[in-house]
Amino acid sequence: MQTTYLSMGSNIGDRQYYLHEAIRLLGKHPKIMIEKVSNFYESSPVGGVKQDDSTNLALKVATLLEPLELLDFIHEVELSLNRERKIHWGPRTIDIDIIFYGNSEIQEENLIGPHKELLIVYLV
C-alpha cells in the first residue's frame, strides 16, 4: 500500500460537480482508498493562458496500484468527465495530477514524480 498525494483542478462548467464526481469515481476503485480531502480553493489562473479562475484541491490516497496503473485510471476518470486535451495548461473540466507517489522518484516517459510543476505548492 502506498500513500499518494493527488491534486485536482477544474475551471469549466460546474466545477464543484466535476471535483466531487472525480473524488467519487477514484474512491470507487477497489485499489484506491481516499484518506483525506482538502478544502476547495478558488484561484486565479497560473501560467500564460488566459482562462477562468480554477477550483483546486488536494487528496491523500492510499493505493495498491502501481504508478502507471494509477495514471491510467486517472486518465479514465478525466475522460469520463469530458476532459479534452486541447491547449497545454488550458481550461479543463477536470485535471488530476500525481504530486507524490510514496517516496518514489519516477522518471517514465509519461509519468514524472514528484510532479515537476508542483502547482499544488502555490494553490493548495
Ligand SMILES: Nc1ncnc2c1ncn2[C@@H]1O[C@H](COP(=O)(O)OP(=O)(O)OP(=O)(O)O)[C@@H](O)[C@H]1O
Ligand atoms: N505526476 C504526474 N501526474 C499526472 N500526469 C503526469 C505526471 N507526470 C507526467 N504526467 C503526464 O503529463 C500528461 C499531462 O498532461 P495533461 O493532459 O494534463 O496536459 P497539460 O494540460 O498539457 O498539462 P498539465 O496537466 O501539466 O497542465 C499526462 O498525460 C501524463 O502522462
Ligand SMILES: Nc1nc2c(c(=O)[nH]1)N=C(CO)CN2
Ligand atoms: N489556478 C490554477 N491555474 C492553473 C491550473 C490550476 O489547476 N489552477 N492548472 C493549470 C494546468 O494544469 C494551469 N493553471
